[in-house]
Amino acid sequence: MNGLTNFLEKYFVPVAAKIGSQKHLVALRDAFISTMPITMAGSIAVLLNAFFRDFPTSWGWTGFVEAMQPLIGVNGYVWAATLAIVSLVFSVSLGYNLSKVYEVDRLAGALVSLAAFVMNLSQTVAVDPIKNAILAANPKADVSMIQPVWGFLDLNQVNGTGLFTAMLFGFISTIIYAKLMRANITIKMPDSVPPAVSKAFAAIIPALVALYICAIIDWSFVKITGLDVITWISKTIQEPLLALSQGYGAVLLVTFLVQLLWFFGIHGPNVLAPVLESLWGTAQLNNINEAAKGVAGSDLPYQWVRGSFDAYVWMGGSGGTLVLIIALLMFSKRADSRTVAKLSLGPGIFNINEPIMFGLPIVLNSIYLIPFIIAPMVMVTIAYFATTLGLVAPVKIAVVWVMPPLLNSFLATGGDWMAPVISLINMVIAFLIWVPFVITANKVGVPEEEMKA
Structure with missing residues (x-):
C-alpha cells in the first residue's frame, strides 16, 4: 500500500497539481461557479412549477393548476431570463474571469467574450416552429408567405446548447484581447483624460482585433460547412461528448479520479470542474430546460448529470464522508478520531468535508485509502443503474451543494420519493464499507497518551 501511495505521490500528484493551478482552467472553473446565482434562480423556478403545475396535472388537480397560473407565469419569467439564456450569461462570466487571470480590464473582457459568442448565433429565425404554431391554432391558415427573419435571437442556441461555443469563442476572443492589452497595443490618452475614459479607449484596438478575428472565423466556417458554428459544434462535438458522459465507464472513471485527487489533498471536484461542468453540467442544464417545458421522467434527455453525483455519491462531501463520521462516532475507540468526528x-451534514479530510486525516492516510475510493464507486454504480433502469427519476433541478443528503436528492429529482430511498441505501452500504477500516484504525497508530491511559 505504501509503495502505491509513494508512486502516485511522485508521478500523479505533480501533474494533477499543475492541472489544478493552470490559469485557463481556473478561469473556466470560476466562470461556471460565477453563474450559480443565475442557474440557481432558474432551477428554483423550475422546481416550484413542478409542484404548482407538473405534479398536480398528473394527479388531475386541474383547479389547483388553474389557481396557480399567476405563480406559474412568474416562474416562467424567471426561467426565461436565467436558464433559457445561460450560454449568454456564461460567455460574460468566462470573459470576466479570463481577464482577471490575465490582469486586464475585466468588464471589457466580459463584453468582448459576449460579443464573440453572439456572432455565432444563427442570423435568421427558423420558420417551421412558427408555421406549426399558427397551423395548430388555425389549420386553414395560409403560412406560405412566412419567411425567415433576420436578427432574431434563437433561444435554442443560447440555452445549454451554446455552452461549448461560448467556451471556445470566449477563450479565443478574450485571450487575444488580453494579450494585446498586455503588449500595450492600445490607444494612449493624455494624463488629463479621466481614468474611466482612458481605460475605455485603451481597450478599443485589442477588442477590435479580437472581434474581427472571431468574425472571420465565423464567416469562413459558414461558407465552408454551410452551418453556423453553434449548430456544427452541437451536432459533431457536443452531442457525442454528452452521449459519452452518459456511459457507466465515464461516470465511474470521474468518480475514481475525484477520490484519488482528494486522497492527496487536491480538491478533486475543483480540478475536474472543467470536465464535470462542461459535460455533466451541460447535461443538467438541458434537463432543467426540458423540465421547464413539462418533460418528466425517462423522457428527459440525460439520465446522469452533474447533480447526480451530489445527490447519490458525495453525501457529506467527496467520499461520502458523512457516513464515515457516523461510523467513527459509533465504532471508533480513539479519542482523537471521535473528537474530530464530533x-x-x-x-458534514451540509456537505463540507474539509474538517474530516484534514483533521482525521483522510489525506495520505493509507488505512482509509481503500474505503475512500471504493465506497463512492459502489454508490455511483447503484445510483447510476437505478436511474438508467427507471427506478428513480433523473436529476432535473439544480440544488445548492450545501443541501443535506436525502433532502438533496428529493428536491433534485423534482420530488421523486425513490430518490432519498436510493440515497439512504447508498449511505447504508457505504457505512458497511467504512466500518471495518474504522475498527482497524483503532489498533493502528494510537497516540501515545491513549496507550498509557
Missing part, C-alpha cells in the same frame, strides 16, 4: 458532524 467537530466534523455539523459541517
